[in-house]
Amino acid sequence: MTKTIDVAIFGAAGYGGQELLRLLPAHPHFRPVAVTSQRYAGKGVEEILPQLEGFFPDLRFTRPEAPLPEGCAAAFLATPHGVSQQLFATLHERCPEMDVVDLSGDHRLKDKEVFYSVYGAEHRFPDKAKDFAYGLPETNREAIRQTAFVANPGCFATGAILALAPLAEQGLLEGDVTLAQTTGSSGSGAEPKSGTHHPERAQDMRAYKVLSHQHQPEIVQELSRLGLARLEFDLAMVPQSGPFSRGIFTVAHARLPADVDAAEIYARRYGPEPFVRLRRDTPSLRHVARTNFCDVSVHQRGRRVVVLTAIDNLGKGMAGQAIQNMNILFGLDETTGLLAPGANP
Numbered sequence: 001m002t003k004t005i006d007v008a009i010f011g012a013a014g015y016g017g018q019e020l021l022r023l024l025p026a027h028p029h030f031r032p033v034a035v036t037s038q039r040y041a042g043k044g045v046e047e048i049l050p051q052l053e054g055f056f057p058d059l060r061f062t063r064p065e066a067p068l069p070e071g072c073a074a075a076f077l078a079t080p081h082g083v084s085q086q087l088f089a090t091l092h093e094r095c096p097e098m099d100v101v102d103l104s105g106d107h108r109l110k111d112k113e114v115f116y117s118v119y120g121a122e123h124r125f126p127d128k129a130k131d132f133a134y135g136l137p138e139t140n141r142e143a144i145r146q147t148a149f150v151a152n153p154g155c156f157a158t159g160a161i162l163a164l165a166p167l168a169e170q171g172l173l174e175g176d177v178t179l180a181q182t183t184g185s186s187g188s189g190a191e192p193k194s195g196t197h198h199p200e201r202a203q204d205m206r207a208y209k210v211l212s213h214q215h216q217p218e219i220v221q222e223l224s225r226l227g228l229a230r231l232e233f234d235l236a237m238v239p240q241s242g243p244f245s246r247g248i249f250t251v252a253h254a255r256l257p258a259d260v261d262a263a264e265i266y267a268r269r270y271g272p273e274p275f276v277r278l279r280r281d282t283p284s285l286r287h288v289a290r291t292n293f294c295d296v297s298v299h300q301r302g303r304r305v306v307v308l309t310a311i312d313n314l315g316k317g318m319a320g321q322a323i324q325n326m327n328i329l330f331g332l333d334e335t336t337g338l339l340a341p342g343a344n345p
């Protein structure tokens, strides 16, 4: 008999929450039994999210402070940073046995001073971050297995770290490293803002938070953790807004300190990874949209290397990866419920 694991989704009406609800009907074990929304508390999920009609006829949104149904074993926190830290503290006090995947930035950064400088506010529970494993399975699988709490990576961070991890691990990331990353409009959530408004964005391309994006310290933290002691690099990140709704396309440049075959390093490193696909030519956002794949290509001229990655920011960059992490927490095959091909167009 298939084991059912009851899960709660906080922030279930946001883009991340909606994507979890879209993916979970294909999962043989995780069953959403509590979904929170302040705006829609009391309303039926199918009434508010018609794309889910036929899948959750009996599920209603509840307020985040409502008690969880008995037997609920895990929670996804698809809530803003600042909110997740409070929700986690309350949940952990009420249900210490519960496994948690936090999709926000609240538990990714290990250094509270860095957290303050990135998010502009003190962390209310600064000691909690050390209990969370950074949730990029491709680089931190063992730590995820050994914990009950996972800090799901940022979407830009996922595309960037997967682009550069094989070099960092080999001590090949040195000097100037640059990242140009273009995101779709769903990256900033379901709440309309001037920067995500269609007429402002549809025919345009622009940069924002140049050299100051909140994911840069997270990327540096994780690449430094992977690297050899002699690793020293200066990362320059240029985030850009693209005229599409889903996806993050990353262009990473580095100069190798030794004569090595980068493509061979990536092939060896990512060959066994179920959600990383190596491409000869450029990856494409279309091919990863609505999937949990990260497509990667590696281009080299002498010691100059350019690595390209494509992910769906709501998939591998968020909800798909959160399910991948939850699978690991429950000892399931990490691909459970997530293996589906991309589409073209």
Ligand SMILES: NC(=O)c1ccc[n+]([C@@H]2O[C@H](COP(=O)([O-])OP(=O)(O)OC[C@H]3O[C@@H](n4cnc5c(N)ncnc54)[C@H](OP(=O)(O)O)[C@@H]3O)[C@@H](O)[C@H]2O)c1
Residues within 6 Å of the ligand: 010, 011, 012, 013, 014, 015, 016, 017, 036, 037, 038, 039, 040, 064, 077, 078, 079, 080, 081, 083, 103, 104, 105, 153, 154, 155, 186, 187, 188, 189, 190, 191, 313, 314, 317, 318
């Ligand atoms: N969008 C992306 O591509 C992406 C990728 C990776 C990570 N993330 C992170 O994942 C988290 C969710 O992102 P999102 O894009 O899904 O955002 P979103 O669309 O804005 O959804 C956030 C949800 O949280 C609920 N919420 C807001 N304040 C709350 C509070 N005080 N208590 C309880 N619930 C509250 C919201 O409102 P209601 O409760 O009223 O429904 C909403 O449904 C964020 O931390 C974000 O940074 C986003």
